[in-house]
Amino acid sequence: MAKITYDGIEIEVPDGTTIMNAARQLDGKLAPPAMCYYTPLKGSGGKCRACLVRVAAGSAKDPRPMPKLVASCITPVQDGMVVENNSSPQVLEVRKGIVEMLLINHPLDCPVCDQAGECSLQDFAFEHGLSTTRYEEERRTFDKVDIGPLIQLHMTRCILCYRCVYTADQLTDGRVHGVLGRGDASEIGTYIENIIDNDFSGNVIDVCPVGALTDKTWRFKQRVWFTKPVNAHRDCETDQCAGRVTLWYKGPEVLRVTGRKDENGEVKEWICNTCRFDKKETTDWTIEGPAPVDRSSVVSANHYELPVLNQQVIADMPASTVRELAQNPPLKLGGLNG
Amino acid sequence: MQALSTRAKVLEKKPMTLAERAYLPAIFQGLSITMRHFFMKKATIRYPEETRPFSPVFRGLHVLKRDEQGRERCTACGLCAVACPAEAITMVAGERKKGEQNLYREEKYAISYEINMLRCIFCGLCEEACPKAAIYLQADKIAPPRYERDEFIYGKDRLVEAVAPETRSKRGIQLTPEQAAKLKTQLA
Numbered sequence: 001m002a003k004i005t006y007d008g009i010e011i012e013v014p015d016g017t018t019i020m021n022a023a024r025q026l027d028g029k030l031a032p033p034a035m036c037y038y039t040p041l042k043g044s045g046g047k048c049r050a051c052l053v054r055v056a057a058g059s060a061k062d063p064r065p066m067p068k069l070v071a072s073c074i075t076p077v078q079d080g081m082v083v084e085n086n087s088s089p090q091v092l093e094v095r096k097g098i099v100e101m102l103l104i105n106h107p108l109d110c111p112v113c114d115q116a117g118e119c120s121l122q123d124f125a126f127e128h129g130l131s132t133t134r135y136e137e138e139r140r141t142f143d144k145v146d147i148g149p150l151i152q153l154h155m156t157r158c159i160l161c162y163r164c165v166y167t168a169d170q171l172t173d174g175r176v177h178g179v180l181g182r183g184d185a186s187e188i189g190t191y192i193e194n195i196i197d198n199d200f201s202g203n204v205i206d207v208c209p210v211g212a213l214t215d216k217t218w219r220f221k222q223r224v225w226f227t228k229p230v231n232a233h234r235d236c237e238t239d240q241c242a243g244r245v246t247l248w249y250k251g252p253e254v255l256r257v258t259g260r261k262d263e264n265g266e267v268k269e270w271i272c273n274t275c276r277f278d279k280k281e282t283t284d285w286t287i288e289g290p291a292p293v294d295r296s297s298v299v300s301a302n303h304y305e306l307p308v309l310n311q312q313v314i315a316d317m318p319a320s321t322v323r324e325l326a327q328n329p330p331l332k333l334g335g336l337n338g
Numbered sequence: 339m340q341a342l343s344t345r346a347k348v349l350e351k352k353p354m355t356l357a358e359r360a361y362l363p364a365i366f367q368g369l370s371i372t373m374r375h376f377f378m379k380k381a382t383i384r385y386p387e388e389t390r391p392f393s394p395v396f397r398g399l400h401v402l403k404r405d406e407q408g409r410e411r412c413t414a415c416g417l418c419a420v421a422c423p424a425e426a427i428t429m430v431a432g433e434r435k436k437g438e439q440n441l442y443r444e445e446k447y448a449i450s451y452e453i454n455m456l457r458c459i460f461c462g463l464c465e466e467a468c469p470k471a472a473i474y475l476q477a478d479k480i481a482p483p484r485y486e487r488d489e490f491i492y493g494k495d496r497l498v499e500a501v502a503p504e505t506r507s508k509r510g511i512q513l514t515p516e517q518a519a520k521l522k523t524q525l526a
Binding site: 109110111112116219220221222223225226298301 | 416431433445469
């Protein structure tokens with residue numbers, strides 16, 4: 001076990017845990033942002049530099065600070081380590097630079113992009129970036145490549161996090177897409193325009209932090225914040241498919257099916273393409289209830305049917321009401337009970 | 339009875355004087371006030387023949403702007419609808435097809451765009467939310483009264499401004515004289 005201090009909070013975690021995962025054990029909201037790291041994918045992380053943190057003391061044996069900021073998603077903890085995330089002005093300053101770098105070639109077509117509203121890059125830039133740009137040169141452009149009838153590739157939006165490549169590598173037996181070219185010219189492609197037709201290829205949509213890979217069956221149908229996420233499951237015939245998904249409703253219609261994301265925005269259980277693209281009727285699914293949506297998320301905007309009561313504000317709420325609220329999933333207790 | 343405070347005024351009822359009893363002087367005094375108001379400046383105007391000048395910051399009827407080449411600016415991003423406190427805006431987005439590049443500015447456009455003017459409170463939040471400078475509340479037009487409720491649901495046919503430079507709304511991004519001339523030759 002290693003004891004570390006993260007932003008002034010002490011926590012004990014098993015040896016070998018990364019700083020990122022230690023911080024996530026504390027609270028997902030305190031953890032550094034992650035654009036390329038994805039827990040279920042082996043080898044992911046260390047590419048986007050969004051999660052850089054300052055290590056003010058390396059370990060109990062060698063308490064010197066680390067000379068440079070380190071990527072928290074691939075740096076294991078050491079006993080006595082002191083980590084500064086948001087408490088360090090240097091980290092916040094560097095994050096502004098990282099946002100700027102990630103956005104250099106990003107087209108900023110959020111009004112058109114289907115990912116807007118649930119985009120990691122949008123959240124990251126909103127929290128840590130500047131609202132201005134200094135970049136005057138032309139952004140990179142690509143020839144449009146059609147990678148099949150189910151997945152839409154927008155190469156201009158890609159930030160080269162490699163998540164989709166790892167997903168295809170680890171989830172399916174035959175990866176047909178990868179990163180081609182080097183440096184500024186690198187791009188995600190299927191080379192001879194092979195169509196991704198594996199049964200689990202749809203998961204690349206979920207892992208993509210930006211709008212580079214989106215669901216073609218959902219293309220331009222509705223903005224994310226006008227739909228209502230509902231958790232559901234079904235018995236899927238495919239062996240590896242978990243069958244536990246989030247359905248995105250607009251009125252009575254299921255517009256989109258995605259994997260179920262946890263509090264860190266990661267899909268832990270993969271779903272097959274049949275569940276994702278073909279089962280778009282309510283009768284196909286067993287509804288579990290509304291999916292939890294963060295109050296700060298735009299997805300919860302104008303959804304008045306999901307009241308969040310703040311217990312701290314209502315001081316003398318009767319115990320029976322508290323019990324009732326806890327039992328009814330749509331009525332969620334905020335504040336103390338989280 | 340003893341007065342409760344010193345503020346009470348004791349009125350004495352005196353008999354009326356001759357001028358008061360004559361009645362007519364008071365009538366003429368009253369009529370003169372009436373006659374004076376005849377020639378004073380009137381507080382009202384003859385609406386609808388006359389209209390009052392609008393304030394330059396007045397927020398009236400919405401307009402969906404076009405760009406300098408006459409293409410629709412709106413890309414159906416839905417930010418106006420989510421910003422709208424009255425939930426008056428609805429839209430359906432669609433993908434631009436090949437050959438429609440001169441109609442729509444972006445890859446995505448609004449197939450239908452409706453504002454319910456009975457719901458709208460003319461707060462201007464849609465104008466502020468728009469990332470494409472597409473929707474504006476005009477300073478010189480109000481939603482006219484109508485008989486039927488469904489006539490207040492304004493579709494794209496009534497919201498999108500005309501292509502011709504001289505008929506464009508005075509709100510939002512304006513055409514430069516060169517752009518207007520170019521567009522005119524294009525239209526001709």
